[in-house]
Amino acid sequence: MAPVTAEVDLLVIGAGAAGIAAARTAQAAGRSLLVLEARDRVGGRAWTDATTLGAPFDLGATWLHEAGANPLTPLALGAAPFDHDTVRSHRCFIGDRPATAAEMADYDATYGRFHGHLAARRAPGRSAGEAAPQGGPWDATVAHWEGEVICAAPLGAMDLDDFLDTQLSGPNLLLPGGLGPLLESLAAALPIRFGAVVERVDWSAPRIAVEGSFGRVTAGALVVTIPTSLLAGEAIRFDPPLPADILQAAHDLPLGLLSKIGLKAAGPDRLDLPDFGGLERQVADPADPAMSFVAWPFGQDHVMGFLGGEAASALSGQGTAAFHAHALAELRRAFGRRAEQAIRTDVAAMHDWGADPFARGAYSHARPGRAAARVTLATPLEQGRLCFAGEACHPRYAATLAGAWDSGRQAAQAAIAATERVGSRL
Numbered sequence: 001m002a003p004v005t006a007e008v009d010l011l012v013i014g015a016g017a018a019g020i021a022a023a024r025t026a027q028a029a030g031r032s033l034l035v036l037e038a039r040d041r042v043g044g045r046a047w048t049d050a051t052t053l054g055a056p057f058d059l060g061a062t063w064l065h066e067a068g069a070n071p072l073t074p075l076a077l078g079a080a081p082f083d084h085d086t087v088r089s090h091r092c093f094i095g096d097r098p099a100t101a102a103e104m105a106d107y108d109a110t111y112g113r114f115h116g117h118l119a120a121r122r123a124p125g126r127s128a129g130e131a132a133p134q135g136g137p138w139d140a141t142v143a144h145w146e147g148e149v150i151c152a153a154p155l156g157a158m159d160l161d162d163f164l165d166t167q168l169s170g171p172n173l174l175l176p177g178g179l180g181p182l183l184e185s186l187a188a189a190l191p192i193r194f195g196a197v198v199e200r201v202d203w204s205a206p207r208i209a210v211e212g213s214f215g216r217v218t219a220g221a222l223v224v225t226i227p228t229s230l231l232a233g234e235a236i237r238f239d240p241p242l243p244a245d246i247l248q249a250a251h252d253l254p255l256g257l258l259s260k261i262g263l264k265a266a267g268p269d270r271l272d273l274p275d276f277g278g279l280e281r282q283v284a285d286p287a288d289p290a291m292s293f294v295a296w297p298f299g300q301d302h303v304m305g306f307l308g309g310e311a312a313s314a315l316s317g318q319g320t321a322a323f324h325a326h327a328l329a330e331l332r333r334a335f336g337r338r339a340e341q342a343i344r345t346d347v348a349a350m351h352d353w354g355a356d357p358f359a360r361g362a363y364s365h366a367r368p369g370r371a372a373a374r375v376t377l378a379t380p381l382e383q384g385r386l387c388f389a390g391e392a393c394h395p396r397y398a399a400t401l402a403g404a405w406d407s408g409r410q411a412a413q414a415a416i417a418a419t420e421r422v423g424s425r426l
């Protein structure tokens with residue numbers, strides 16, 4: 001590939017949701033721009049595998065949460081979004097038997113008590129784990145779901161204020177074709193250089209210079225959207241070094257891990273689970289490596305399985321076969337040998353986000369006492385000449401596509417204003 005030398009108004013690093021939103025904002029404002037993306041595709045942590053299972057399977061982001069306020073909802077209307085909440089059901093196993101109706105009612109009520117309990121104990125610096133109720137028959141199971149599964153990390157690792165401020169409601173939309181194609185279509189008209197791993201940013205001069213083996217690009221302003229895991233790991237060298245509070249903010253917003261696997265039916269047996277039906281099991285310890293499943297979405301012949309937190313980290317790097325074996329063992333707990341006959345052992349779809357060099361995790365949470373880090377990281381430097389964006393920068397929709405998209409838009413607006421102020425527009 002020929003090295004690139006270019007001069008643009010606005011440069012964007014990363015073509016995930018935040019980078020696409022930033023670039024579209026700059027393009028709509030008539031600015032010259034370039035997006036540098038390390039991978040050979042757009043979408044970042046939103047990526048759909050269209051082939052392995054014979055049906056689209058989202059390897060990363062899956063739902064458009066809180067659809068009424070989600071900036072991607074109006075952009076997804078052509079992709080036949082489906083409100084999962086209208087058909088939501090779940091079954092929970094206690095050992096090898098399904099919970100009774102009375103036990104399920106108690107389980108469901110525990111969620112309401114859990115959230116009320118945490119809200120009543122809100123206090124600066126407290127971890128969500130410290131505030132969580134304990135001792136009830138379902139407390140550990142709810143803590144496991146709310147921590148390891150939903151937030152990709154244990155409740156004890158995350159700040160209570162941040163946990164409460166980033167709670168999401170429905171509707172939760174699923175796209176039959178997956179979220180990857182949506183982001184591809186939104187990026188279709190953008191100038192993107194693929195395979196461009198940014199190694200160095202020199203922001204000492206009025207025009208910012210960005211370098212890597214792809215070449216050198218200068219710009220009036222720069223929006224950086226790489227995950228906080230990479231920012232904290234100093235995967236990109238900044239000259240001069242980033243201010244200490246920015247680097248600290250990246251450290252204070254680590255990425256937990258949620259791993260997702262697609263399992264394919266071997267035959268007609270649907271394990272008595274309805275389409276879109278949820279499957280869980282009761283745990284005695286939130287750190288139990290229990291998996292949650294959503295069966296047969298859109299009537300397709302696959303099941304989505306989720307494993308989060310330290311259990312997911314323990315399997316990261318061991319390959320799809322190890323995760324596949326863990327998922328089958330989980331299903332065997334509920335269905336015995338029937339699971340082995342119902343689910344294929346020779347095919348599975350997954351991506352190891354923990355081992356992915358351009359992600360190093362799934363999505364961010366704030367460490368206890370560090371909820372303000374999201375605003376710190378989102379605050380433009382040098383009046384907008386250098387801006388950070390991405391899911392971790394959003395104090396309300398952190399960890400989601402909505403947060404990534406909105407923060408990308410906001411960063412681009414600040415960057416565009418900066419280029420106007422210093423007259424660095426070409």
Ligand SMILES: Cc1cc2nc3c(=O)[nH]c(=O)nc-3n(C[C@H](O)[C@H](O)[C@H](O)COP(=O)(O)OP(=O)(O)OC[C@H]3O[C@@H](n4cnc5c(N)ncnc54)[C@H](O)[C@@H]3O)c2cc1C
Pocket residue numbers: 013014015016017018019036037038039042043044045046059060061062063064065196197198199225226227230235236258259260353358359361362363389390391392398399400401402404
């Ligand atoms: C398993 C899983 C399930 C999820 N489920 C949901 C869900 O249901 N709903 C939801 O809203 N969100 C979900 N998320 C979170 C969602 O995927 C992210 O919040 C969102 O995609 C983050 O977008 P972003 O633009 O901030 O970062 P990214 O998508 O990570 O984009 C950053 C881009 O920067 C690139 N990059 C990195 N380093 C460099 C470099 N040095 N040079 C150039 N480019 C670089 C990366 O390749 C990447 O493309 C899930 C994530 C995972 C992993």
